[in-house]
Amino acid sequence: MSIEKILAISGKPGLYELKLQTRTGFVAESLLDGKKITVGLRSNVSLLSEISVYTYNGEIRLAEVLRAIAVKEDNGPALSHKEDNAKLESYFREVLPEFDEDRVYASDIKKILNWYGMLQAKGLVSKEEVVAATETVEAPAEEVVKAEE
Template sequence: MNLEKILAISGKPGLYVLKVQTRTGFVAESLADGKKITVNLKSNVSLLSEISIYTYEGEKPLAEIMRKIAVKENKGAAISHKEDNAKLTAYFKEILPDYDEERVYPSDIKKVLNWYNMLQAKGLVTDEAPAVAVEEEVAVVGEEIPVVEDVKAPAKNAKTQK
């Protein structure tokens, strides 16, 4: 599963695909409408590949949980994240029976299901579960982009010499 280029940006709805890294942040494209936005380094951004869910034995990566949802649903859509909390927790218990019910809140379950359904609707659920569609732009992102350091112009001398 490849969720490395999929982002959740705090304060912005939906999921984004990392397109290009810049000196002051990066450019991301919305999965919902395809619009590109610039995100500065001060923004709170989460890579889906770095998110885990608490279990009683430790933590399970989000990619593994999404893979289990894809298997259960035969790569189809999961239940809506708008269902009542009892239905959501029962569904999630089928996917991940040992999840820590004290540390995983219904809001977390809603996010996971909403994210899975977004990826599924965009056709990004493959045999290995959600993955980023391969495009030329995305392939370039995998390469390391050299960072250009700020070059300061020499300070002008306040006094002119005669």
């Protein structure tokens, strides 16, 4: 899954792809309509690759949650984020049974399902790609160990 350059910008709808950095901030392109915007350094911006979801055993990366949704839906669309809260929590429990119900709110589940829908429509989420990304991350670590020997 290629969410390394995907951003959520507070106060702006949808998700954005980081295009380039400028002296005063950066330029991002909307995944919804393709419009480019400039974002100042004072804006509250979150990289999707840095977001985690609370579980009873700690935290799990958003990329893994999105992959779990892709596996459940066979890379197809997920449940609409506009469903009622009980249905959303039941669905999310099927995807991530160990999520912490006291710290993960219905609004968080809505946001995750909305993001999944946007990423899935652009082909940025897949049930296979996370494994390949994990393998590429681990390969350089093995090279470092070999270099130290």
